[in-house]
Amino acid sequence: MRILLVEDDAVLRGVILRKLRESGHRVDEAATVEDAEHLWRVQAFDVVILDLNLPLNKRPQSGLASGLTVLRSARARGDRTPVLVLTARNRTDERIAGLNAGADDYLGKPFDLGEVEARLHALVRRSAGGNDRVAVGQLSLDRAARTFQLNGQLMEMPAREFEVLWELMTPPGRVCSKRELSAKLSDLDDLLPDNALEAFISRLRKKLAGSGAQIRTLRGLGYLVEPEA
Structure with missing residues (x-):
């Protein structure tokens, strides 16, 4: 938050x-x-x-x-x-x-x-108007419990990666711009640069492999979490 x-x-x-x-x-x-x-x-x-x-x-x-x-x-x-x-x-x-x-x-x-x-x-x-749990494919997040699951198995995730993924999945199907993500995840005196955000996205993509969910880049718009084709 x-x-x-x-x-x-x-x-x-x-x-x-x-x-x-x-x-x-x-x-x-x-x-x-x-x-x-x-x-x-x-x-x-x-x-x-x-x-x-x-x-x-x-x-x-x-x-x-x-x-x-x-x-x-x-x-x-x-x-x-x-x-x-x-x-x-x-x-x-x-x-x-x-x-x-x-x-x-x-x-x-x-x-x-x-x-x-x-x-x-x-x-x-x-x-x-929602709750603390979201799911796409076999990927699920519970923000209240701060748990991340792939195929039902609990996985550890650093706090900021968790927040990036939560923003991308809330609500499911929403396109989230780089500007939105940076604003949500930065302090006023600690702005998250684009290369740091891209590094987070790259690490998350690797962790989601085989989960049935993927992070898609929409050029000029931002990122979208969706079920894999």
């Missing part, structure tokens, strides 16, 4: 970042209203984690603002990216305010990191 994490507490932000990146997700981070609004406008995300108490900007004594300002701005421009609100403010009226502003889920601090990731998967699954 491509995730935007908006949290002003540097320690907590670091803990969440480490957990999500270890699970293979691509995470961009923001600590202020200003940075969050900028990142959300220039980059597409699968899901957003949003704190409610945020500084307005990086200047000293800039004051605090509600993260709901960022959320309302996104919803006003028609952005429907799923949002999980994380906050220490756990009162019922604040939950209602968050949900009314357009949040999709709400989790009070302190929280379990495993639950955060599970809720993110559920939000993305719900927004896509």
Whole structure:
């Protein structure tokens, strides 16, 4: 998943970042209203984690603002990216305010990191109207369990290769451009170059041999996972 994490507490932000990146997700981070609004406008995300108490900007004594300002701005421009609100403010009226502003889920601090990731998967699954399992030929992926199977046999796969293949297979039959894949799999300060993406595709093609599925290149359009002829 491509995730935007908006949290002003540097320690907590670091803990969440480490957990999500270890699970293979691509995470961009923001600590202020200003940075969050900028990142959300220039980059597409699968899901957003949003704190409610945020500084307005990086200047000293800039004051605090509600993260709901960022959320309302996104919803006003028609952005429907799923949002999980994380906050220490756990009162019922604040939950209602968050949900009314357009949040999709709400989790009070302190929280379990495993639950955060599970809720993110559920939000993305719900927004896509599908589930965490896809299959083409004898190739199947379960993103929730992070398992990859060929002909029913579990196979190990590095996290980023897994994410490339997931993007290519979600939903089955979709043509995915190089630009889309690079955007999903890159951090803003760590853009995935074309040759690295092509290397991923080459390794995946070798691993899919005999699976009944193949990765086809559509010149000028991108890649497509389809059953072998």
